[in-house]
Structures are given as C-alpha cells and as structure tokens.
Amino acid sequence: xxxxxxxxxxxxxxxxxxxxxxxxxxxxxxxxxxxxxxxxxxxxxxxxxxxxxxxxxxxxxxxxxxxxxxxxxxxxxxxxxxxxxxxxxxxxxxxxxxxxxxxxxxxxxxxxxxxxxxxxxxxxxxxxxxxxxxxxxxxxxxxxxxxxxxxxxxxxxxxxxxxxxxxxxxxxxxxxxxxxxxxxxxxxxxxxxxxxxxxxxxxxxxxxxxxxxxxxxxxxxxxxxxxxxxxxxxxxxxxxxxxxxxxxxxxxxxxxxxxxxxxxxxxxxxx
Amino acid sequence: xxxxxxxxxxxxxxxxxxxxxxxxxxxxxxxxxxxxxxxxxxxxxxxxxxxxxxxxxxxxxxxxxxxxxxxxxxxxxxxxxxxx
Numbered sequence: 001x002x003x004x005x006x007x008x009x010x011x012x013x014x015x016x017x018x019x020x021x022x023x024x025x026x027x028x029x030x031x032x033x034x035x036x037x038x039x040x041x042x043x044x045x046x047x048x049x050x051x052x053x054x055x056x057x058x059x060x061x062x063x064x065x066x067x068x069x070x071x072x073x074x075x076x077x078x079x080x081x082x083x084x085x086x087x088x089x090x091x092x093x094x095x096x097x098x099x100x101x102x103x104x105x106x107x108x109x110x111x112x113x114x115x116x117x118x119x120x121x122x123x124x125x126x127x128x129x130x131x132x133x134x135x136x137x138x139x140x141x142x143x144x145x146x147x148x149x150x151x152x153x154x155x156x157x158x159x160x161x162x163x164x165x166x167x168x169x170x171x172x173x174x175x176x177x178x179x180x181x182x183x184x185x186x187x188x189x190x191x192x193x194x195x196x197x198x199x200x201x202x203x204x205x206x207x208x209x210x211x212x213x214x215x216x217x218x219x220x221x222x223x224x225x226x227x228x229x230x231x232x233x234x235x236x237x238x239x240x241x242x243x244x245x246x247x248x249x250x251x252x253x254x255x256x257x258x259x260x261x262x263x264x265x266x267x268x269x270x271x
Numbered sequence: 272x273x274x275x276x277x278x279x280x281x282x283x284x285x286x287x288x289x290x291x292x293x294x295x296x297x298x299x300x301x302x303x304x305x306x307x308x309x310x311x312x313x314x315x316x317x318x319x320x321x322x323x324x325x326x327x328x329x330x331x332x333x334x335x336x337x338x339x340x341x342x343x344x345x346x347x348x349x350x351x352x353x354x355x
Contacts, residue, residue, distance in 0.1 A: 068333055075330045137327035138304070140296045202293075209290035211331045269333045 011263075015256040018050055022252060026245035041103025047248040048093070048100035051255050055090035058259035059083050061266045068269040074133035078126045079265075085122035086258065092116040108236075109181050117181075120188040123222075127195035134202055141202055154197040158190040165234050172237040182233045189226035196222050210268050217261030224254035272352055274302060274312045280351055281324065284344045289331055297327055321345060 025034050025043055034040070062083035069076040092115030096106035106112065135141045142150070169182050200219055206212035228250035235243045278298045285294035301323040302308075307316050321341050328337035 070329075070334050073329055073333065133330050137330045138297065138301055138323055139293065139327050139330070140300050205293040205296065206290040207292070209286065209288055209293070211289050268331075269336065271336070 011256075011260065015253070015260075018252055018256070019249065022047070022245055022249040026243070026249055029242060029245060039103075043245070043248075044103050044105070045101045047252060048097055050252055051093050052090065052097065054252070054255035054259040055086055055093055058255060058262050059086035059090055061259065061262035062086060065262060065265045065269055068266070074136060075130060078130040078133065081122045081126035081129060082262070085119045085126060086262075088115045088119035088122065089255075092119070109177050113181055117184065117188070120192060124192055124195060127192075127199055131195060131198055131202075139202070140205070141198070146201075147198060150197050150201060151194055154193050158193060162186060162190055162230070165230060169233045169237040182236055185229040186226075186233050189229045192222065193226060210264070214261050214265045214268065217257045217264060221254045221257030221259075221261060224250050224257065228254055272312055272317075272348065274307055274309055276351065277312050277317060277320070277348065278302065280347050281320075281344055284347045285324070285328070285340060288328070288340055297324065301327075317348065 021038065022043070024031075025038065025040075028034065029040075034043075060083075062079050066076050066079035066083060069079065092112040095110060095112035095115070099106040131141060141147070166183060166186060169186075170179070172179060172182070196219055199215065203212060203215035203219055206215060228247055231243070231250060232247045235241070235247065278295060281298045282291045282295040285291075288294075289297075298320070301320055305316065305319050305323065307320065312320075321344060324344070325337050325341045328340055331337075332340060
C-alpha cells in the first residue's frame with residue numbers, strides 16, 4: 001500500500017472504528033466494557049470531539065472546492081453555501097463542547113440550536129443551486145413531470161412516515177420552546193429531503209464514477225442527519241435516553257460522510 | 272464516424288469521471304439538441320458536441336479537469352477514426 005493511499009484510508013478506518021465503538025455502546029450499554037472502560041462520559045466527550053473535527057473539515061473542504069472552481073462556475077455558490085451550512089452546524093456543536101467535553105449532557109434548548117437551525121436554509125439552498133446548475137449545464141435531471149412526481153412522492157412518504165413518529169413528540173409535555181424545536185428539526189429535515197431526493201436521481205446516474213462517490217457520501221451523510229434528528233426528537237419525547245448512543249452514532253456518521261464527500265470533491269478538483 | 276460509435280466512445284472515456292450512464296444520457300441529450308441524428312457525424316458536429324459536454328463537465332470537475340477529460344475524448348475519437 002502506498003503512503004498516500006494509507007493517508008486516504010485513515011479517516012475511513014477511524015470512522016469505521018467509531019461506528020463499531022458507538023454501535024457497541026448503543027447495543028450493549030451495560031456491558032463491562034462500556035460500564036468500566038469506555039464510560040458514557042468518555043464516549044460523550046469523544047463524540048463531541050469527533051463531530052467537531054468532521055464538521056470543521058467538511059466546512060473547510062467545501063470552501064476549498066468553492067475556491068477551486070472558476071468565478072463563473074454555477075456550482076461554485078453551491079459549495080460556498082454547503083460550507084456555510086456546515087460551518088453553522090460546527091458553531092452549534094462548538095457551543096455544546098464545554099458541557100460534552102466534560103462528560104455532561106448539553107442543555108436543550110440552547111444558543112447552539114440557533115446555529116443548527118440557521119444551517120438548514122444554507123444546506124437547502126446549496127442543493128437547489130446545484131440542481132439548477134446541473135439542469136442548465138444540459139445534464140439530464142429528469143422532465144418536469146418526473147421532478148414533480150419525486151417531490152410529491154417524497155412529500156407523501158414524509159407525511160406517512162413522519163406523522164406517526166412526530167405525534168408523541170408534539171403531544172409530549174415540557175416547555176413550549178423545547179417542543180417547538182424538537183418538532184422543527186425533523187420538519188426542516190423533511191424540507192431538506194426534497195432537493196436531496198432530486199439530487200439522488202442525478203447521483204444514481206453518476207454511480208461507479210469519481211463524481212458519483214462524492215455524491216454518494218454527501219447524500220448518505222445528509223440522510224443520516226435526517227435520521228439523527230428524527231431519532232433525537234422521538235427518543236427525547238418518549239424519554240428513551242438509553243438510545244442516545246444511537247443518536248450520537250447517526251450524527252457522527254452523517255458528519256463523517258459529508259466531510260468525506262467534500263474531501264473527495266476537493267481531491268477531484270485538485271488532481 | 273457513426274453517431275452511435277461516437278456516443279459509445281464518449282461514454283467509455285467519461286465513464287470514470289461521471290459514470291457511463293450519465294455520460295451516455297448527457298451525450299444523447301446534447302446530440303438531440305444539436306440536431307445530430309443517427310448516421311454519420313461530421314467533425315464540426317463532433318466539436319459542437321464536445322463543447323457542450325465540456326460546459327456540463329465544468330460543473331462537476333472545474334474548467335481545467337473538464338478540458339483534460341474532453342481532450343481524452345478527442346484523442347480516443349481520433350484513435351478510433353485512425354484505426355478504421
């Protein structure tokens with residue numbers, strides 16, 4: 001194995017290791033390993049650190065992609081918007097750091113939520129700009145009818161899946177702001193799913209290629225983000241705090257995959 | 272060269288960059304827009320097609336890499352032409 005290939009593989013080895021550790025924590029939280037060695041405090045602090053590293057790396061690589069594209073390239077604003085979206089998420093996560101690095105649960109709601117919510121318009125705009133760029137460039141993104149069918153399909157699926165999941169969240173007791181925010185995250189995720197579904201159609205045609213792998217990682221990461229938010233809302237509403245490791249795992253996977261996708265695009269533009 | 276052969280060569284060369292499915296469908300879509308029909312394709316039509324493809328590839332690869340990919344296509348088409 002060459003040195004550069006080894007360096008390329010290292011982040012994926014780390015991500016796989018993190019998945020194994022946090023997956024194990026989610027499946028067997030009361031085992032001796034997780035009770036005595038990898039304690040919840042330690043794993044919470046490590047999760048905070050890993051998320052911060054992936055988010056910062058993703059934001060910087062996305063910005064580097066924007067920087068590598070020419071000023072008149074229609075995809076350039078999309079990478080800038082993705083970078084800002086990831087940057088806002090990073091700041092939100094950073095506000096949790098003083099708690100999580102000390103092994104304590106971060107308060108909810110907090111100032112961090114402002115940044116997490118702020119990230120969504122940037123992420124949605126990034127994908128819409130990218131879709132428009134693909135369409136204008138002459139790449140097939142589907143007829144208007146096909147695109148409308150995808151949007152309606154996602155809307156219908158989101159309603160069918162989200163309504164029963166969010167029902168206990170809406171009916172849960174607690175301060176109004178907490179309940180509003182708990183519902184707002186999954187709802188914003190569902191909005192994000194619309195451009196993601198349209199991009200997925202494009203990404204499927206790119207499969208097996210360099211660009212295809214970029215979008216497989218980024219879209220996969222975004223889907224894990226949606227799963228993480230919905231899980232967080234549902235588990236919080238039902239008081240299933242023992243499933244927190246699963247939520248951490250989905251967010252680590254989300255940020256890791258997005259950062260990986262941005263890095264691949266950067267390498268593609270840089271090579 | 273036949274249009275179908277050109278489409279095949281373009282899809283083969285651009286496949287590693289954007290996938291054969293996307294490369295083929297983009298090439299066919301551009302052919303249709305440029306009025307390139309089945310049968311033989313002229314060198315002017317080929318250049319027009321490559322120009323359109325380069326514009327689209329910019330989005331994914333940036334201008335320099337898109338130009339390099341199109342140069343690869345051009346070279347593959349020439350080799351095919353020379354080998355006939």
